[in-house]
Amino acid sequence: MPQVTMTVNGRQVMREVEGRTLLVQFLREGLGLTGTHVGCDTSQCGACVVHVDGKAVKSCTMLAAEADGAEVTTIEGVTPADGGMNPVQKAFQDHHGLQCGFCTPGMVMTATALLAENPRPSPQEIRDALEGNICRCTGYHNIVKAILAASGQDVSALAAE
Missing domain, CATH: 3.10.20.30 (Beta-grasp domain)
Structure with missing residues (x-):
């Protein structure tokens, strides 16, 4: 082998x-x-x-x-060594970007890679980056909102869903 x-x-x-x-x-x-x-x-x-x-x-x-x-x-x-959450994980929690959590690791990994390449993506750029990820529980609004928040952008203008 x-x-x-x-x-x-x-x-x-x-x-x-x-x-x-x-x-x-x-x-x-x-x-x-x-x-x-x-x-x-x-x-x-x-x-x-x-x-x-x-x-x-x-x-x-x-x-x-x-x-x-x-x-x-x-x-x-x-995930930080102290057992806490990185900024993307924390934003997913804070902005309700997960429900069952099954897709969340893949979403977080995709979002982390996106933010490394584009630190301030637009909502459309986030949606484009997530095109290969499927969530059957949440819809994508709060996931996009979480990634915007993780990038340090203001999400107050986005309607809550």
Whole structure:
């Protein structure tokens, strides 16, 4: 079996993997990082989004071997060491951007990548960035509002939903 080495959430890991092992399986089953969710198995929902070398990637569409040598960050890796919440997570809580929470890790990872590239996105830019993420509970208004708030923008003009 091939061996992969990658840095996951700041820690170097090395494991043997079958060639068909998806990155999401490697993270969840191989490393016990279950915050990365499997929602659809077809790359449609975005629940499995992680960062690979700083870019948002659907980990259900990437083989673990393709991440060999990469820097991978999961939802566990964006959570502060003190157990609190990062600004995006806090904004999701404060602005009711989640209900059941299943899609939330993927949404947070997509939003975090967006804000790294565009620190002050417009509501339309946020909606465009979230195009690959599906939420079946909340609708997207409060998610957009949360991401705007996380970027430091005023959300008082947005109607509450």
